[in-house]
Amino acid sequence: xxxxxxxxxxxxxxxxxxxxxxxxxxxxxxxxxxxxxxxxxxxxxxxxxxxxxxxxxxxxxxxxxxxxxxxxxxxxxxxxxxxxxxxxxxxxxxxxxxxxxxxxxxxxxxxxxxxxxxxxxxxxxxxxxxxxxxxxxxxxxx
Amino acid sequence: xxxxxxxxxxxxxxxxxxxxxxxxxxxxxxxxxxxxxxxxxxxxxxxxxxxxxxxxxxxxxxxxxxxxxxxxxxxxxxxxxxxxxxxxxxxxxxxxxxxxxxxxxxxxxxxxxxxxxxxxxxxxxxxxxxxxxxxxxxxxxxxxxxxxxxxxxxxxxxxxxxxxxxxxxxxxxxxxxxxxxxxxxxxxxxxxxxxxxxxxxxxxxxxxxxxxxxxxxxxxxxxxxxxxxxxxxxxxxxxxxxxxxxxxxxxxxxxxxxxxxxxxxxxxxxxxxxxxxxxxxxxxxxxxxxxxxxxxxxxxxxxxxxxxxxxxxxxxxxxxxxxxxxxxxxxxxxxxxxxxxxxxxxxxxxxxxxxxxxxxxxxxxxxxxxxxxxxxxxxxxxxxxxxxxxxxxxxxxxxxxxxxxxxxxxxxxxxxxxxxxxxxxxxxxxxxxxxxxxxxxxxxxxxxxxxxxxxxxxxxxxxxxxxxxxxxxxxxxxxxxxxx
Numbered sequence: 001x002x003x004x005x006x007x008x009x010x011x012x013x014x015x016x017x018x019x020x021x022x023x024x025x026x027x028x029x030x031x032x033x034x035x036x037x038x039x040x041x042x043x044x045x046x047x048x049x050x051x052x053x054x055x056x057x058x059x060x061x062x063x064x065x066x067x068x069x070x071x072x073x074x075x076x077x078x079x080x081x082x083x084x085x086x087x088x089x090x091x092x093x094x095x096x097x098x099x100x101x102x103x104x105x106x107x108x109x110x111x112x113x114x115x116x117x118x119x120x121x122x123x124x125x126x127x128x129x130x131x132x133x134x135x136x137x138x139x140x141x142x
Numbered sequence: 143x144x145x146x147x148x149x150x151x152x153x154x155x156x157x158x159x160x161x162x163x164x165x166x167x168x169x170x171x172x173x174x175x176x177x178x179x180x181x182x183x184x185x186x187x188x189x190x191x192x193x194x195x196x197x198x199x200x201x202x203x204x205x206x207x208x209x210x211x212x213x214x215x216x217x218x219x220x221x222x223x224x225x226x227x228x229x230x231x232x233x234x235x236x237x238x239x240x241x242x243x244x245x246x247x248x249x250x251x252x253x254x255x256x257x258x259x260x261x262x263x264x265x266x267x268x269x270x271x272x273x274x275x276x277x278x279x280x281x282x283x284x285x286x287x288x289x290x291x292x293x294x295x296x297x298x299x300x301x302x303x304x305x306x307x308x309x310x311x312x313x314x315x316x317x318x319x320x321x322x323x324x325x326x327x328x329x330x331x332x333x334x335x336x337x338x339x340x341x342x343x344x345x346x347x348x349x350x351x352x353x354x355x356x357x358x359x360x361x362x363x364x365x366x367x368x369x370x371x372x373x374x375x376x377x378x379x380x381x382x383x384x385x386x387x388x389x390x391x392x393x394x395x396x397x398x399x400x401x402x403x404x405x406x407x408x409x410x411x412x413x414x415x416x417x418x419x420x421x422x423x424x425x426x427x428x429x430x431x432x433x434x435x436x437x438x439x440x441x442x443x444x445x446x447x448x449x450x451x452x453x454x455x456x457x458x459x460x461x462x463x464x465x466x467x468x469x470x471x472x473x474x475x476x477x478x479x480x481x482x483x484x485x486x487x488x489x490x491x492x493x494x495x496x497x498x499x500x501x502x503x504x505x506x507x508x509x510x511x512x513x514x515x516x517x518x519x520x521x522x523x524x525x526x527x528x529x530x531x532x533x534x535x536x537x538x539x540x541x542x543x544x545x546x547x548x549x550x551x552x553x554x555x556x557x558x559x560x561x562x563x564x565x566x567x568x569x570x571x572x573x574x575x576x577x578x579x580x581x582x583x584x585x586x587x588x589x590x591x592x593x594x595x596x597x598x599x600x601x602x603x604x605x606x607x608x609x610x611x612x613x614x615x616x617x618x619x620x621x622x623x624x625x626x
Contacts, residue, residue: 001461004453007240008460059224062243063586069411069452069463 003073006118009111010058012075013125014051016107019082020100021047026085027093039138046135050128061121070114078107094139101136105129147178148323148347150186151330153193154340159186165320165349170236170466171456173504177234179323182348187315187355190344194286194313195361197341202283202311209309210257216305216336217253220246223332231297231325232457236465236506237420239457242297248589249301249329252607255589256305263310263612275624281616283311288356289366290317290377293468294423294528296325302593302606303366303389307615308342312363315344317356321468323347353377363387364614366606368425371526371552371598378601389602389614391594393526394554397430397535398583399543399569402437404559406444409581414448416557416583418510421467422530425599426555426577426584430516430523431534432543438536442514446492449510449532455499466499466506467529473506476529480511483522483533488513494530518546526552540565548574554595555585576600 003009021044027033028040080103083096108129112122147164149156159180167177201209220227228242237245267278289303300316307314318326330345346352356362357380364387367377374392381388398416400409416428433441457465467473477495484490494509508530516523516533523533537543547556557579558569570578576596579585587593587608594605604614 004461004463005238005240007243011460058243059221059247061247062240063247069414 001075003075003114004069004071006062006070006115006121007058009070009073009114010054012078013107013111013128014054014058016078016104017047017051017054020104021051023082023085023096023100027088027097030086030088030093032088032090033093043135043138046131050131053124053128057121057124061118073110073114078103097139098136101132101139105132105136108132145175145178147180148327150180150182150190150347151327151343151345152186152190153197153344154334154338157186159183159347161186161348167234167321167323168469168506169233170468170506171233171458172502173470173506177324179320179347181320182346182352184351184355187346187348187352187359190315190346191286191359191361193341194315194344195341197339198283198285198313201308201313201339201342204311206259206263206309206311209311210259212336212338213253213257213305213309216333217250217257219332219335220250220253220329223328224250227297227325227328227332229458230328231322232465234322234324235293235296236468237423237457238462238465239460241420241465242457245295245298248586249298251589252298252301253305255607256309259309259612262609263616265618271622274626275622277620277622279618279620281310281612282619283615284363284617285312286315286362287312287364287366287615288315288317288362290353290356290369291319291326292369293319293321294420294425295368296322297329299368300326302368302589303611303615304343306607306611308338310612310615312615313342313344315346315356315362317346317348317352320347320349354380357381357386358384360384365390366614367391368606369393374601375598387602387614389594389604389606390600391425391606392599392601393528393552394425394427394595394599395429395524395526395550395552396427396555396557396575397432397543397547397550398428398557398579399432399434399537399540399547399559400437400441401540401558401560401562401565402435403561404437404581405561406437406441409559409583410444410448412581412583413445413559414452414583417532418449418452418464418530419584421464421508423467423472423528424584425595426586427528428557428583429527429531429533430546431532432537432546433534434537434540434543438534442491442512442534445532445534446512449492449512452510454497454507454509456502456505464510464530467508468506470506472529473508476508476527476531479522479525479527479529479531483513483516483520483531486520486522488517488520488522488533489515518549524550540568544569544572548572551598552595553597554599555579557583557585576605
């Protein structure tokens with residue numbers, strides 16, 4: 001499905017954050033991940049904060065002058081199956097988490113380019129994208 | 143499910159109107175009836191005025207900073223209910239959800255701007271205007287003011303006036319459009335939590351009788367209005383007869399000039415938004431596309447291609463780029479103008495009459511429509527259509543374009559697409575409309591600048607919001623003192 005306007009880009013970003021938050025919440029409860037429960041719970045909080053920030057950006061930056069339609073941007077390349085995070089083994093959790101964070105960082109980078117008419121919004125999206133790089137780095141190495 | 147009857151808000155209470163005359167409120171996307179609105183009586187208007195009058199004394203004595211704190215609370219309440227208000231708006235008015243969010247944002251901006259009352263309402267003084275004599279001028283609130291609001295911005299327009307009037311120490315009555323009463327009702331429900339003293343803010347629903355009752359009431363100091371030019375003229379005249387202050391913002395027929403050096407690729411998205419945003423139902427919408435010289439052919443082709451690609455549908459669907467028009471009656475009116483264009487032999491190059499929205503076959507949809515080879519004398523070039531219908535008039539040069547713009551009685555906004563500074567200067571120097579956009583399709587001033595046109599688009603001396611709005615809602619009292 002195409003992302004044709006400012007609101008839909010940010011809505012999808014909020015959906016991605018909510019999905020990631022749900023993933024990490026399950027992972028934090030997964031017995032296979034008990035050694036790193038604190039890290040995953042921290043990631044839950046951060047994704048929740050990202051979601052709230054995106055909704056605030058959407059509220060504060062949609063103005064009459066900026067309803068210009070956006071082209072050539074869609075959801076499909078960024079959709080991912082997360083699997084059953086509560087039952088995965090630890091290696092699978094890490095692999096899925098890495099892919100999610102790479103996906104999100106990629107989305108924010110592209111989304112920031114699409115909202116060039118609003119440089120402050122583009123800046124915020126790039127900053128959230130960088131957080132996903134940091135998240136990926138927080139994931140423990142095997 | 144029972145169809146609700148909207149209530150009035152008088153003296154801090156929700157009150158069912160005693161009127162037996164009810165209007166219908168429709169969902170433009172689906173064509174379904176969603177509410178009934180009372181056509182309140184003259185007596186109910188008087189109750190609201192008396193409540194506002196009774197509240198005035200204590201409210202005007204409340205320090206301005208304390209009054210501003212109500213607005214600070216209100217801002218947070220509106221932020222928390224932002225999406226709910228936006229979706230209510232879409233449901234009864236039809237615009238796309240992002241457009242509704244933009245409108246609610248502008249509403250909140252006015253609340254934010256009004257909190258600057260402690261600076262914006264100050265007076266001035268001078269010592270020793272003569273020996274031992276000092277003089278100062280201060281701004282004082284006056285009493286009860288009222289706003290009569292249009293259908294196209296059911297959240298925002300009353301808030302071009304209410305926060306300033308109230309923070310200045312006046313009390314207020316809102317009359318929303320009877321076509322879209324639910325949005326402001328939701329806003330007042332949220333506003334209750336801010337805890338304004340009873341009577342400071344009131345709302346009365348209705349139609350012409352309520353408007354006339356407000357205009358005739360001797361205890362109302364001033365009226366703010368946004369709507370059509372004939373009604374704006376009527377209100378301006380009546381207020382003159384009854385000694386009221388008035389700001390009456392009327393209709394528009396805005397032109398967008400595109401010069402040969404304009405960057406069409408970068409400008410096209412904002413051009414499309416200008417003509418088709420809110421389905422053309424805004425006083426800042428582009429209505430006439432005025433290419434100058436040889437850019438006409440390329441502009442027409444690219445514009446028509448972009449317009450034809452717009453997704454028309456239910457505004458609550460995030461994919462929708464253009465929603466329905468507000469009512470079946472308005473749809474018929476706009477379709478009538480398209481017929482006029484055909485009869486007068488303008489060239490119909492994109493026909494929005496045939497649009498189908500299969501998910502909502504009964505909605506009030508009109509697709510993007512474009513006429514080319516329009517002459518300035520044609521009906522579609524002269525009259526306000528207020529729908530997604532564009533008239534292309536080809537101009538020889540900038541001078542020709544400016545003459546076409548200035549020949550209209552309407553003078554609300556005019557926009558120019560160019561990369562030339564001298565062209566911009568000449569344009570803004572000579573055109574009559576008061577709101578000018580340069581490489582911008584919707585010249586919408588933010589809350590800290592004045593909103594309003596000239597000519598047949600504006601009646602009264604003080605425009606909406608901006609700095610000067612405090613002048614409308616206060617009297618300048620001059621005090622000359624000598625202490626001997």
